Amino acid sequence: MLTHIRELINDAIKNNYAIGAFNVENLETTLGVVRAAVKQKSPVILQVSERTIEYAGLKAITTIVECIARDEAGKIPIALHLDHGRSFRSVAECIDAGFSSIMIDASEMPMQENIILTKQAADYAHRKEVWAQGELGAVKALEEAMTMSQRKPFMTRPEEAKEFVEKTGVDTLAVAVGNIHGVIKLRQGANQELDIDRLSEIHQLIPETPLVLHGASGLGPAQLSAAIKNGIRIVNMNTELKLEFIGALRKNLHQDPDAYDPRQVFSPAIEALAELVGKKLRALGSNQKA
Numbered sequence: 001m002l003t004h005i006r007e008l009i010n011d012a013i014k015n016n017y018a019i020g021a022f023n024v025e026n027l028e029t030t031l032g033v034v035r036a037a038v039k040q041k042s043p044v045i046l047q048v049s050e051r052t053i054e055y056a057g058l059k060a061i062t063t064i065v066e067c068i069a070r071d072e073a074g075k076i077p078i079a080l081h082l083d084h085g086r087s088f089r090s091v092a093e094c095i096d097a098g099f100s101s102i103m104i105d106a107s108e109m110p111m112q113e114n115i116i117l118t119k120q121a122a123d124y125a126h127r128k129e130v131w132a133q134g135e136l137g138a139v140k141a142l143e144e145a146m147t148m149s150q151r152k153p154f155m156t157r158p159e160e161a162k163e164f165v166e167k168t169g170v171d172t173l174a175v176a177v178g179n180i181h182g183v184i185k186l187r188q189g190a191n192q193e194l195d196i197d198r199l200s201e202i203h204q205l206i207p208e209t210p211l212v213l214h215g216a217s218g219l220g221p222a223q224l225s226a227a228i229k230n231g232i233r234i235v236n237m238n239t240e241l242k243l244e245f246i247g248a249l250r251k252n253l254h255q256d257p258d259a260y261d262p263r264q265v266f267s268p269a270i271e272a273l274a275e276l277v278g279k280k281l282r283a284l285g286s287n288q289k290a
């Protein structure tokens with residue numbers, strides 16, 4: 001059931017767990033994530049990126065999510081969110097299309113410019129009763145910042161986080177605390193560290209603001225639970241899901257080179273994705289909460 005993100009997050013705060021936010025690109029990945037949520041009785045955020053909107057069309061991907069949320073998910077709460085909106089225009093289009101949450105990512109801009117664009121997006125969102133997520137500090141990919149010390153200058157500064165939230169009015173905040181975006185970290189088996197002290201300091205300064213952990217593919221259960229104890233309420237996973245889905249697809253095509261029916265080719269990939277998402281939902285503690 002398509003539900004406002006507020007309801008998912010409020011329950012996560014009350015019962016001390018985090019909501020998984022998983023990227024979907026088409027019918028098949030949407031089915032994979034939703035089937036996992038149904039099986040685990042878990043609330044879930046489905047998020048789309050601007051690239052997905054370019055690929056599938058905003059109306060098509062929104063309709064797919066709405067239909068699956070209604071017809072497959074039953075009473076399982078599902079929220080629809082825009083991941084990494086880069087412009088006011090793309091944010092506004094998603095708000096008008098019925099998303100209950102959007103991200104405006106101006107994290108590459110200087111802080112004051114980030115505040116101006118984020119506030120503009122958050123104000124528009126709030127007029128339509130939609131939640132806004134901002135990002136302060138920048139979550140880099142491994143190829144941009146290899147070591148913890150290279151990532152440090154881009155990390156969220158706790159006192160700035162407080163100012164940012166007060167001035168923009170964002171509902172949720174994506175933080176950079178050592179977390180990494182992208183596929184390289186997984187291909188290289190990089191050991192992702194999180195700066196939990198920094199996260200804890202941010203959480204203590206803005207205890208009412210649910211924090212968002214981007215780039216969480218590859219983080220182990222111990223790191224996830226430390227993050228959840230320190231204010232993380234939304235955990236974004238994308239890369240690991242893509243690798244699983246395409247990996248299963250590749251294996252299936254390889255094993256049966258004569259296969260020609262899309263349904264036969266895609267079904268095992270949907271199942272593999274659902275299996276992985278189920279594992280992630282259990283690690284976040286959101287299973288059996290819906």
Ligand SMILES: [Zn+2]
Pocket residue numbers: 084139181214215236
């Ligand atoms: Zn991200």
